[in-house]
Amino acid sequence: MPKSLLFIPDISGFTNFVQTTEVEHSQHVIAELLEVLIESNTHELQLAEIEGDALFFYKEEEVLSQEKLLAQFETMYTAFYSHLRLLERNRICSCTACATAASLQLKIVAHCGELSFIAVQGNRKPFGKQVIEAHRLLKNSVESDNYALVSKELASTIELPIYYYSKLFRFREGQDVYDNREVGYIYSVVDPEKLVLNTFPKGQKLVFKRPPDLVLEKDIPVSGKLLIEYITNYTYRHYWGIGVDRFEYNEHEVTRLGTEHLCVVNGKHLNFVAVTKEVASGKLVYGEMTSSPPVVNIFYQFYIITPITEKSSTLRVETYWETKSLIKRLFIFLFVKRVFKRNTRNAIDGLAQFISEKHNTTT
Known part of the structure; x- marks a missing residue:
């Protein structure tokens, strides 16, 4: 044989x-x-x-x-x-x-x-x-x-x-x-x-030469390490992603720069990719961007975490958007910014509530 x-x-x-x-x-x-x-x-x-x-x-x-x-x-x-x-x-x-x-x-x-x-x-x-x-x-x-x-x-x-x-x-x-x-x-x-290693797309580190269009902050009673996990682990998104009908992502992959996920909102598909930006030493940051939202051309949202103690941290959410149309800019200024602010605030509050309930359940 x-x-x-x-x-x-x-x-x-x-x-x-x-x-x-x-x-x-x-x-x-x-x-x-x-x-x-x-x-x-x-x-x-x-x-x-x-x-x-x-x-x-x-x-x-x-x-x-x-x-x-x-x-x-x-x-x-x-x-x-x-x-x-x-x-x-x-x-x-x-x-x-x-x-x-x-x-x-x-x-x-x-x-x-x-x-x-x-x-x-x-x-x-x-x-x-x-x-x-x-x-x-x-x-x-x-x-x-x-x-x-x-x-x-x-x-x-x-x-x-x-x-x-x-x-x-x-x-x-x-x-x-x-x-x-x-x-x-x-x-x-x-x-x-x-070894001659394979090349791969390097994750985007973005630089903004202007302040964010929207900033919201909230103290969260959990460590920075856990908070970044709850934000970047897409299996938790449906607990606090207010207004999202469905999330699609690779369940067998750790989120990293370049990772993609899909949000379905009112039947519309928004494709997001994980990005980052420079932050002060000691802070944690996760960002995502999409070029598929209505009204704006590109939408960025960054979750910046400042650890305070082993059981508390501050979450700062910075939002940027870009649009080339003067009419769209005016429309955003008059109407859309309030919607972005409300939705972001609801998401942050939903995240805080989810974390509180999870830890009350597991303690």
Whole structure:
């Protein structure tokens, strides 16, 4: 029977990351990274299972050539570290999960052998000695958490030299004992600095050379860290987004600069994107803009949070709008500004009430 490829990318530091950070955001970060790794599968590997912090791929009765295997390694490392850079550079949230995501690393183990399969609830999955051995190779004596490891069996099959080296890879030999049997492998520590990372849109940091068109403030009895979470986590919006019929957003993504969401108001679709602006040190800020509202051409709203104590903060909402029409400007001055002010005040009061009820319920 021809040999099959077993391929396991595993996110290093997962356990500590989840146990020491905010659960919801750590789950989102890991889910995003796993999705990125799945999308970077460029050689039609079959996904057998998602194993918490790892992905178990296989290629039945086929192994990748030396060139394709190394290319698959590089593609996954590039995608992984590109996404970590995106998370860091466009980060809004100050929670520990979002702040420390960049410390996560990736190890990938590749092995081969004859496979058997079992059916579990209609799903066909690899089974047997080689599967066990591939997973045990994740527990090795390599003094790094960021490496590509190829079993000696696979290296021999594809004629990958023990001391192969290139700009990214520099393999060396290793071995460990599993079930009283020595298993050899070669491995290369991967330096992220040697990767050519993918480019991505950088979140907008806006500069305004004039005062806001509307400013409202309110003291909220919750920490600044929690308040920014309630504002940026779109799952809470329907509790305080007064007058909005429906919110649409990616439920599996932590909000960051460039994140988009849709508000449906009276049947009209308003597309928002997360932006930011410069604020004084110690303050937190989240902003969003849309070019699809009626009356004005562009609408910006910034939520600026000043932490006061561990259980209180001040929320300042600054609103800007732009319009090129003199008639629209006059109409806004006479009528629309009052509507904006009322709606914003209602939203702030709704947010404060939601927070009060939530904390009264959970305390």
